[in-house]
Amino acid sequence: MAGSGQAPLRDDPNVLLSIADLEIEFPVGKGEVVHAVSGISFDVAEGETLGIVGESGCGKSTVARSIIRLNSIKSGSVDYQGHNLASLEGEPLRKIRPDLQMIFQDPISSLNPRRKIRDVISEGLAVWGDEHGAWSQDRIEELMVAVGIDPKFGARRPHQFSGGQCQRIGIARALALDPKVLICDEPVSALDVSVQAQILNLLQDMKERYGLTVLFISHDLSVVKNVSDRIIVMYLGKACEIGSAEELYARPRHPYTRALLASIPEPAPTVDVSEGDIAGELPSPINPPTGCRFNTRCGHTTDICFTDEPMMQRVGDADHYLACHHPVEIAVSV
Amino acid sequence: MAEVQLSVRDLTVRFPTERGVVEAVNGVTFDLEKGQTLGIVGESGSGKSVTAKTLMNLLPRTAEIDGEVTFEGEDVRKIAAEGRQHFWGVKMTMVFQDPMTSLNPVKKCGEQIAETLRYHMGRDKKTALAEAVDLLGQVGIPEPAKRVDQYPHELSGGLRQRVVIAMALACEPSLLIADEPTTAVDVTVQKHLLDLLDRLRRERHMSMILITHDLGVARGRCDDVAVMYAGRIVERAQTETLFSDSRHPYADALLRSIPRIDQPSHTRLEPIPGRPPELINSPVQCAYAPRCRYAQPDCLDSIPAVQGVMGTHEFACHHPANTDRGREALAANVAAGRNAAGLEVIGYAGGN
Amino acid sequence: MSATITPDAIDDEVAGAVQKTLGIAFWVAIAWIVIISLAALLAPVLPIKDPHAIATGPPRVGPSMDNLFGTDALGRDVFSRTIWGARISLAVGFLGIFLGVVVGGALGIVAGYFKGKIDQVVSFGFFTLLSFPALVLALLITASLNRSLLTVAMTLGILGIAPIGRLARASTLVFAEREFVQASRVIGAKNGRIIIRELLPNVLIPMGALTLLGMGISIVAEGSLAFLGLSVEGEAISWGKSIVDGSQTRDLDNNPHVAMFPIFAMFLTVMALNFAGDRIREYTDVKETAF
Numbered sequence A: 001m002a003g004s005g006q007a008p009l010r011d012d013p014n015v016l017l018s019i020a021d022l023e024i025e026f027p028v029g030k031g032e033v034v035h036a037v038s039g040i041s042f043d044v045a046e047g048e049t050l051g052i053v054g055e056s057g058c059g060k061s062t063v064a065r066s067i068i069r070l071n072s073i074k075s076g077s078v079d080y081q082g083h084n085l086a087s088l089e090g091e092p093l094r095k096i097r098p099d100l101q102m103i104f105q106d107p108i109s110s111l112n113p114r115r116k117i118r119d120v121i122s123e124g125l126a127v128w129g130d131e132h133g134a135w136s137q138d139r140i141e142e143l144m145v146a147v148g149i150d151p152k153f154g155a156r157r158p159h160q161f162s163g164g165q166c167q168r169i170g171i172a173r174a175l176a177l178d179p180k181v182l183i184c185d186e187p188v189s190a191l192d193v194s195v196q197a198q199i200l201n202l203l204q205d206m207k208e209r210y211g212l213t214v215l216f217i218s219h220d221l222s223v224v225k226n227v228s229d230r231i232i233v234m235y236l237g238k239a240c241e242i243g244s245a246e247e248l249y250a251r252p253r254h255p256y257t258r259a260l261l262a263s264i265p266e267p268a269p270t271v272d273v274s275e276g277d278i279a280g281e282l283p284s285p286i287n288p289p290t291g292c293r294f295n296t297r298c299g300h301t302t303d304i305c306f307t308d309e310p311m312m313q314r315v316g317d318a319d320h321y322l323a324c325h326h327p328v329e330i331a332v333s334v
Numbered sequence B: 001m002a003e004v005q006l007s008v009r010d011l012t013v014r015f016p017t018e019r020g021v022v023e024a025v026n027g028v029t030f031d032l033e034k035g036q037t038l039g040i041v042g043e044s045g046s047g048k049s050v051t052a053k054t055l056m057n058l059l060p061r062t063a064e065i066d067g068e069v070t071f072e073g074e075d076v077r078k079i080a081a082e083g084r085q086h087f088w089g090v091k092m093t094m095v096f097q098d099p100m101t102s103l104n105p106v107k108k109c110g111e112q113i114a115e116t117l118r119y120h121m122g123r124d125k126k127t128a129l130a131e132a133v134d135l136l137g138q139v140g141i142p143e144p145a146k147r148v149d150q151y152p153h154e155l156s157g158g159l160r161q162r163v164v165i166a167m168a169l170a171c172e173p174s175l176l177i178a179d180e181p182t183t184a185v186d187v188t189v190q191k192h193l194l195d196l197l198d199r200l201r202r203e204r205h206m207s208m209i210l211i212t213h214d215l216g217v218a219r220g221r222c223d224d225v226a227v228m229y230a231g232r233i234v235e236r237a238q239t240e241t242l243f244s245d246s247r248h249p250y251a252d253a254l255l256r257s258i259p260r261i262d263q264p265s266h267t268r269l270e271p272i273p274g275r276p277p278e279l280i281n282s283p284v285q286c287a288y289a290p291r292c293r294y295a296q297p298d299c300l301d302s303i304p305a306v307q308g309v310m311g312t313h314e315f316a317c318h319h320p321a322n323t324d325r326g327r328e329a330l331a332a333n334v335a336a337g338r339n340a341a342g343l344e345v346i347g348y349a350g351g352n
Numbered sequence C: 001m002s003a004t005i006t007p008d009a010i011d012d013e014v015a016g017a018v019q020k021t022l023g024i025a026f027w028v029a030i031a032w033i034v035i036i037s038l039a040a041l042l043a044p045v046l047p048i049k050d051p052h053a054i055a056t057g058p059p060r061v062g063p064s065m066d067n068l069f070g071t072d073a074l075g076r077d078v079f080s081r082t083i084w085g086a087r088i089s090l091a092v093g094f095l096g097i098f099l100g101v102v103v104g105g106a107l108g109i110v111a112g113y114f115k116g117k118i119d120q121v122v123s124f125g126f127f128t129l130l131s132f133p134a135l136v137l138a139l140l141i142t143a144s145l146n147r148s149l150l151t152v153a154m155t156l157g158i159l160g161i162a163p164i165g166r167l168a169r170a171s172t173l174v175f176a177e178r179e180f181v182q183a184s185r186v187i188g189a190k191n192g193r194i195i196i197r198e199l200l201p202n203v204l205i206p207m208g209a210l211t212l213l214g215m216g217i218s219i220v221a222e223g224s225l226a227f228l229g230l231s232v233e234g235e236a237i238s239w240g241k242s243i244v245d246g247s248q249t250r251d252l253d254n255n256p257h258v259a260m261f262p263i264f265a266m267f268l269t270v271m272a273l274n275f276a277g278d279r280i281r282e283y284t285d286v287k288e289t290a291f
Helices: A062-069 A090-099 A115-119 A122-130 A138-148 A161-176 A194-209 A220-226 A246-250 A255-263 B047-053 B078-083 B109-121 B125-138 B155-169 B187-204 B213-223 B239-244 B249-257 B325-335 C024-045 C076-113 C116-131 C134-144 C150-175 C179-187 C193-225 C241-243 C249-254 C257-283
Strands: A015-027 A033-045 A049-053 A075-080 A100-103 A180-186 A213-218 A230-237 A238-244 A320-322 B004-017 B022-032 B036-039 B063-070 B093-094 B173-181 B207-212 B222-231 B232-238 B307-309 B313-317
Touching: A015 A062, A015 A213, A033 A062, A033 A238, A049 A062, A049 A220, A049 B187, A062 A100, A062 A180, A090 A100, A090 C179, A100 A161, A100 C179, A115 A161, A115 B047, A122 A138, A122 C179, A138 A161, A161 A194, A161 C179, A180 A194, A194 A220, A194 B249, A194 C249, A213 A220, A213 B232, A220 A238, A220 A246, A230 A255, A230 B036, A238 A246, A238 A255, A255 B187, A255 B325, B004 B047, B004 B249, B022 B187, B022 B232, B036 B047, B036 B213, B047 B063, B047 B173, B047 B207, B063 B078, B093 B155, B109 B125, B109 B155, B125 B155, B125 C134, B155 B187, B155 B207, B173 B187, B187 B207, B187 B213, B207 B213, B213 B239, B213 C076, B222 B239, B222 B249, B232 B239, C024 C076, C024 C257, C076 C116, C076 C150, C076 C241, C076 C257, C116 C150, C134 C150, C150 C193, C179 C193, C193 C241, C193 C257, C241 C257, C249 C257
Parallel strands: A049 A213, A049 A230, A100 A180, A180 A213, B036 B207, B036 B222, B093 B173, B173 B207
Antiparallel strands: A015 A033, A015 A075, A230 A238, A238 A320, B004 B022, B004 B063, B222 B232, B232 B313, B307 B313
């Protein structure tokens, strides 16, 4: 998988966010380090929804949180409108924050249990002077209605609301700063099935209404397909495959992507169920395999897979990039 | 027609709480045939886990239980009252969502399995341990002789769950209840675990009750599926029937609200508005009516009785989906713009 | 046209929090605390005997119409001395814990939020304080300074810094990892604002309940100091000193009332504080979810 390799970076004037060769590590004592993200490159164009999908330990959440510097970044750049977020510190970093907001995974834990929800939602405005972008303190009620929370409940506290409602409150909080980019870290994973659809629809509505660019992180392949224009598949800190949602699900070429699609309870029609039978366990991120990180479990390996990291390469003319020494061939009519 | 192994009649479970009595399970009735896999699908608060725990005698003492549960001809509630020791864990076992709740963090994995064998089956130490190694192999754990001496925290989530399955199957039960066994694991691990359960089930001629909130899992792995809502079974059918020709509006709405991989990107989802009801002092009406697109005045007056063919396709609804009666009700609501409970109702994209 | 049903249209009433009451026993406890505090405050103007005046009645005599709680060895009125004793005991209790909470709490929160070097230094400080035998510390302070009310309170306060500080630090460590704190950072709030608006209410409110419990501990601690002769000096009256006065073996055998009344006063007050603190802790223990 692409250690270095900036092939997926598109030459597009509409690109809003561009991440190049991002590397993130976490120390874990005894001088050892978790290689959470090891050289990923991608970009997001304005108005696009980019989905990042993968299983636990792949680094998708870490990537998302690093963009807004909730983690420290070892190396690489995060370019947003001419600023490199990876190298900004202090006040300059803080000033950019309103542009990039986040929705968290656990809706209830993401709200201060001791504050009224109206205060929680308007916190951003309170920080930045009661007015920011399109919103102001007197228009908070409008924002609450937009996300489906009755303003008359503004004085209540988070524990008086359901998970779905708490997530709406979190969305309102993020939108109050009129951001350009909304990063959603598993926003529906903790919610009941029937509520997930409410929130997904809401996110889509908000995106359209307020012209947002969205990064959507999830482990759920169906959800990711539903919300995304483009998708990145990650494994053990690397990007395997990047492409438009339709392209990726119709013509997946990386063995890991295919394994994922074959493993879901109602497998995608474009892969064979047996492709989900990948052997073994996830290797340790402290000592990831050399060469292609998927080599311990892939059924198509040859010698080169154990020595050389595959670089990201474009597949034909399509919006489809792949890091694999032996991409799976696709029959023409699928 | 295979023999009935488990028979549940009018099971009702109530919990007294500070705010009132919660009716977690309300008149649940179903049969399970020997060798069958029944999926129970529902969201939080539907009563599916409480039902499972009732079967396994795992409820707190404050629970008030009514109804009959018969397993292989024996009255399970009587067995519970007698305090019989070698029933649960032997004839009927359970696997939970989080393996760490079933595994003792300070005991080696092999020892925990061996313990079950010694206690229930009277094996001696050496034999029990040897059988434990064998069981670990059967559940697909590589190098079982090594793993037997490891502690739970040394294993990954998927492997831990396999250990739990090994523990559950050690005494060769005839019924396995799995409560969200794969919810906490990744999708590739989920497939392996569900494949494993399928294989073990067939090899041991075991029946299984698979509880899940994931409709896809139910569809792929179960013979029959029962959908629970607010403590009741609102529909039960053979799997394909449920997914292609459901009757209860909740089941129908649930199927429409989940994103599917065969849909194009950005397909608008049809969410179910509102939230499941409080289970305290529930009014005498259909619990789903406030959220139901089909709801008519009679839905607010009485609890719908179960109709249909028991064991093939049953449902409890006054105006079921995919029937003429239901279609009329829906059309009336769309025309009026609201259902009988005042919920706004608009036509779906693509009709119906 | 697809269904865009307003999701919360059918919710009239969001599920309310469980209506918890503090309970009648709580209010009784509060009533006692208020009564004893008022009595202490108003002691100089209350129509009670001069606590220092000797021979207000026959010495070592039990409760009578003249002396409600009886008299001590010097004929001083025990009732009056008990009320006057409350002044010092409660003041010590309040001031002592106040110092512990303010200083210990602040240090603990800062250590838990910033972690790293700051945490190492503060934790080492706590560790050192905790390793110091309490009595030695009390002796050191009172020997080098004086034994005024302020000094005694300060001693107890210093002893409270480390335990309270560690509690505050542990609590802060937990909350600082919570997503709502990260959310504040993402919004662009500065550290100061995050600590004050997000962490403080969560860390301090449970600590407030412990403050009441801590007051109880301080009051009893003053009693211990009195037994070692380390409580307030001179003529000043505290419950501890009164108990010591009345605890000569001869007195305990023959006229136990001299010690018993201040003992009861201390006992009731500490119990009331414990109970109230506990009830507040339960009451403010916010449930994380209603579902």
